[in-house]
Amino acid sequence: MQFKDYYETLGVKPDATDAEIKRAYRKLARKYHPDVSKETGAEEKIKAVNEAYEALKDEDRRREYDQLRAGGYRAGDEFRPPPNWQGHPRGGDGGFHETDFSDFFESVFGRGGGARAHSQAGPRRGSDLQARIQIDLKSAFTGGRERITLRDPVQGERTLEVKIPAGIEPGRQIRLSGQGNPGMRGGPAGDLLLEVGVREDSRFQLDGRNIVSVLPIAPWEAALGATVTVPTLAGEVELRVPAGSDSGRKLRLRGRGWPGKEPGDQIVELQIRTPKAETEEQKAFYQRMAEAFDFDPRR
Template identity: 65%
Template sequence: MQFKDYYEVLGVKPDATDAAIKSAYRRLARKFHPDVSKVEGAEEKFKGANEAYEALKDPAKRKAYDQLRARGYRPGEEFNPPPNFSDGQGFSGQGGESEGFSDFFESLFGNAGGARGRRPAGPRRGQDVRARVQIDLVTAYQGGKQRLTLRDQGGSERALEVKIPAGILSGQQIRLAGQGSPGAQGGPAGDLLLEVELLPDSRFELEGRNVLLQLPITPWEAALGASVAVPTLAGNVDLKIPAGSNSGRKLRLKGRGLPGSPAGDQLVTLVIHAPVPSTDAQRKVYEDMAREFDFDPRQPVA
């Protein structure tokens, strides 16, 4: 196992006051709480802050840890507690719940009367289980319920109905309390952490909470202006195309993206499609246009 510098984890100096340590822990706990944080690796950072605070908040544990740290161990360095060190320094027998903490913590602060590194014999919370749930873009927009089947390590399956909050993004997690691994000795079950993956959509793309759409229009709609029906995640809406529009022009539908604070918009990119003439009359229309318009799109604009 590796040595951990709990002061470095909390971002405080070794001579920090108890109040400073408590304040640093609260700041990190708010920042990385897995129920609210979107930071990558937030859950591990949250657990690390909990473990560091557990080691430093108690004066006896902190004194014993400081004595060990003074021996010059560095963070990440391979660590094995010196023989009989805990007996003389007061590491064992400190009491307290170490469930979910690292082997390093347990090797130092094992439960009272227990062997080094041994977990408490009483009730223990089950482990969290991670899985992935795939949803389409419409479900991400409006929220809803989705059924999924989970298979445990023993091969048995169970079905769950998951509530999808409106506005959820790829990579975010849904926590189902008590749906993880069973606890031991009557302890509570762990949680189920579902990572959301948004499936590709044939019409829309996402850019943050903004929804992107390419809208085909005719040359006369672009030249003369028009009002056309545009698909959104909530259904069709009318969009006014300004006269004189070109391909690539972007129009914004405010608030038509994914819900949030603030909600995203829908950005519509115009793409002019010219029909291919199939009759003499249609070809004549193009010939008349070529004579009537003194226009060369390849020439620089004056």
């Protein structure tokens, strides 16, 4: 079924007052009343207006509807009720029959009337909220605390401090109990499901549970071998570069990758950097090298 935007149907903003909603409803009800309206499709339009007003005139129903709308639904979107969603019964107070309302209305608010309505009128848990947080690679690696600001039409703007587990992977969710939408009629609040995104890092790339980095080295370090300092997310370590190494050679630092029960490795790719010959002496040195080596890099 499709999500219905009741505010759009009545031509009001989501923060409209009860009085504004009532005025909009009365204006549209007069416009589309079957006895006087000459508008095309007036019968269907008055049904839509009645349904929208029935949803928004009741404080509990409007609150529940706003919770769903805060999840990003808009008119025409494919809609399925969240798990365990029961809906607030309407109790027949509008004077309409159940068949006057769409499947969407019934799925959100439940069917009204009789003992069943009273059985559903107890406390109900609030719906969950979903949000996204972007952190840098170092914070995801080490863990820590991040402050986030949430904005939603139900609770307004609020700031939360979130504990980030060490080694959390991009795309994983952190569940914050009780930080979702408030419950109905004394029920508990829902949860906040916070998806973690990780910003790109100029020095390190995450490849599964391995961390990949590029290490610039001098030609003589590559030719003769050397022990060099390598940055990792956990701090600097020493790495032995074997003599005769070429650009593109990959060396492995075991256990220096992404943390976890079985930590990944850091893969260090060597990149030979050649210094510029800026003085006559340096140019002469390169010339002697060319004469000393029988070497063609394209052979």
